[in-house]
Amino acid sequence: MPYVGVVLRSHAGGYLVHVSGHGEDREQSHTDSGRVLFCQARGRLKKERVAIVTGDSVEVDEVDEGAGTAVITAQLPRRNLLERPTLANVDQVVIVQAVKQPDFSPLWCDRYLVHFQLELPVSKPVLCFNKCDLVDDFDLETLRSIYEPLGYFVIFVSAVTGAGIEELSMALSGRISVFAGPSGVGKSSILNELSPELDLKTGVMENDFGVGRHTTTASELYRLRLRGDPPTTLTWVADTPGFNLYDFLHPEPKDVAFQFPEIEALKQNCRFTDCLHLVESGCAVLLALQKCEDEDGEAPPALPDGPSPSETISLSRYASYVTLVQESLACKEESRSVSKKVESTVKSVGGEAKAKSIPRLNQRYRFTSRRKEKQDLRNICKTDKERQGGDQAGDESEGDRD
Ligand code: GDP
Ligand code: ZN
Numbered sequence: 001m002p003y004v005g006v007v008l009r010s011h012a013g014g015y016l017v018h019v020s021g022h023g024e025d026r027e028q029s030h031t032d033s034g035r036v037l038f039c040q041a042r043g044r045l046k047k048e049r050v051a052i053v054t055g056d057s058v059e060v061d062e063v064d065e066g067a068g069t070a071v072i073t074a075q076l077p078r079r080n081l082l083e084r085p086t087l088a089n090v091d092q093v094v095i096v097q098a099v100k101q102p103d104f105s106p107l108w109c110d111r112y113l114v115h116f117q118l119e120l121p122v123s124k125p126v127l128c129f130n131k132c133d134l135v136d137d138f139d140l141e142t143l144r145s146i147y148e149p150l151g152y153f154v155i156f157v158s159a160v161t162g163a164g165i166e167e168l169s170m171a172l173s174g175r176i177s178v179f180a181g182p183s184g185v186g187k188s189s190i191l192n193e194l195s196p197e198l199d200l201k202t203g204v205m206e207n208d209f210g211v212g213r214h215t216t217t218a219s220e221l222y223r224l225r226l227r228g229d230p231p232t233t234l235t236w237v238a239d240t241p242g243f244n245l246y247d248f249l250h251p252e253p254k255d256v257a258f259q260f261p262e263i264e265a266l267k268q269n270c271r272f273t274d275c276l277h278l279v280e281s282g283c284a285v286l287l288a289l290q291k292c293e294d295e296d297g298e299a300p301p302a303l304p305d306g307p308s309p310s311e312t313i314s315l316s317r318y319a320s321y322v323t324l325v326q327e328s329l330a331c332k333e334e335s336r337s338v339s340k341k342v343e344s345t346v347k348s349v350g351g352e353a354k355a356k357s358i359p360r361l362n363q364r365y366r367f368t369s370r371r372k373e374k375q376d377l378r379n380i381c382k383t384d385k386e387r388q389g390g391d392q393a394g395d396e397s398e399g400d401r402d
Helices: 043-047 106-119 137-150 165-172 187-194 253-259 261-269 284-294 315-350 352-372 374-388 396-401
Strands: 003-011 014-022 035-041 057-064 069-075 092-098 126-130 153-156 176-180 220-223 236-239
Touching: 003 035, 014 057, 014 069, 035 043, 035 057, 043 069, 092 106, 092 165, 106 176, 106 253, 106 315, 126 137, 126 187, 137 153, 153 165, 165 187, 176 187, 187 236, 253 261, 253 315, 261 284, 261 315, 284 315
Parallel strands: 035 069, 092 126, 092 176, 126 153, 176 236
Antiparallel strands: 003 014, 003 057, 003 220, 014 035, 057 069, 220 236
8 A cells, every 4th residue: 555755855866755644545644744764766657757856746655664765656746846946746935035134135036026926826925024133113014015015925034033933834834835035044044943953054154166055956845843733734845045047037028017916907008018118108107106206205005095006016126127027138139049049050060951851950959958948948939939920031940941
């Protein structure tokens, strides 16, 4: 009879799997708190190249209690799969930012929001602001007034004083959450505060690769034993490496607005449907921005006869929006030039006589690239669609396609 378990991380050519109970009766499995076994994937799974990742639910068999080992016999269907970081079956993402040390950066906060909204569209990220002991309430309320009206669940905590930790516990209990945020904002400190026996190392350290605790992109699930959780409750959290700028997903420039609820709400009233909300010509977003500026300040509170929250936009959010659109445009431009380069390489390899094979070779190239850089691929495909639209008469590949 197989057991079911959750993959905590890969380890020494196998996996550490938290095994919680018999596969036949999953409810029953929650009456014990389980144990961690070192598992190899069954040969068949390896042969079929089934990729097992952290967070996967798996069936295990051939449990050797003494040795603490077992064999993974099947990977159960996934609810979702995040790519960066690679994690399966995530319930929610908690974006952790410090309000100070390092100074709060609205742009980085919004980058994380957009990235994880794209990665896990079914669940709005939770915003956790740490180091609240270092600023006064006014600063916290300013942050709240920006993000709460947009529908984000905002939690203020301090890993030093313990403030807000209980509220955060309640949001995490019984779920699989991802902690994401820049290095040094206090993710490990918060996890230790939530579940002291984790005893994670804290503090930014120097290492051979520069400053920073993390040197790999591997993700690991930690079990949190939250105060207030019954011993059988399984609460999991994945601490993730800090992101570099190129790790973030870029939507199409015109789709960036989807990721900003306040812009999404306003854009119906723009004069042009393809408005990027960057230059004034009947743009409802810029009009709202103007109004907010006139009323002096960021995210003005809704006045009785003033604009409702859905009609306002804070300056910092708009600034993030503009930067993200610019980054998407740049990313698209880069993919376009990569795509061109590939086409010219393939062409020179194939020679004039083999011109007909070019599109197929291109497809093959793109398939590889899909594995490596999913987002790049999206942009490349988009570029090609546009080309097929015929707006680039001078493009050599145009003729090769028919
Ligand atoms: P991580 O890289 O996000 O995991 O951050 P760490 O947990 O390693 O914390 C980075 C630094 O911030 C450490 O020196 C912590 O002591 C400090 N720190 C973490 N949380 C707080 C907090 O709530 N208040 C203050 N004042 N310092 C904190
Ligand atoms: Zn507009």
